Amino acid sequence: MKRTYLGEFEEIVLLTVAVLEGQAYGVALTHEIIEQTGRSVRLNQIHAALQRLEDKGMVKSEMGEPTAERGGRRKRLFTVTAYGRRTLQEIQEVRATLWNRLPNPLNPVISA
Numbered sequence: 695m696k697r698t699y700l701g702e703f704e705e706i707v708l709l710t711v712a713v714l715e716g717q718a719y720g721v722a723l724t725h726e727i728i729e730q731t732g733r734s735v736r737l738n739q740i741h742a743a744l745q746r747l748e749d750k751g752m753v754k755s756e757m758g759e760p761t762a763e764r765g766g767r768r769k770r771l772f773t774v775t776a777y778g779r780r781t782l783q784e785i786q787e788v789r790a791t792l793w794n795r796l797p798n799p800l801n802p803v804i805s806a
């Protein structure tokens with residue numbers, strides 16, 4: 695199968711869906727990405743990325759059960775597909791290979 699490339703934000707969203715294992719929905723993803731990256735993220739950006747990932751076959755979604763805290767509304771829960779997992783593995787391998795090939799490993803910059 696031909697590899698589909700991801701932008702940085704799609705990669706972060708896909709990886710976060712995998713981390714949240716079955717509990718990934720828009721608001722939870724937004725909070726987790728903000729917490730882990732310190733990046734300012736809006737819910738509509740998350741939904742757009744999830745739609746692109748679903749169109750590419752890397753995530754699938756289903757409606758969860760209604761919850762009282764949402765006034766009886768259901769959440770759309772996302773999970774990573776086998777293709778999405780393979781893509782994440784390929785990305786990890788490429789990055790690890792490149793990091794291992796650095797002639798002089800990066801040292802943290804300590805400012806005075």
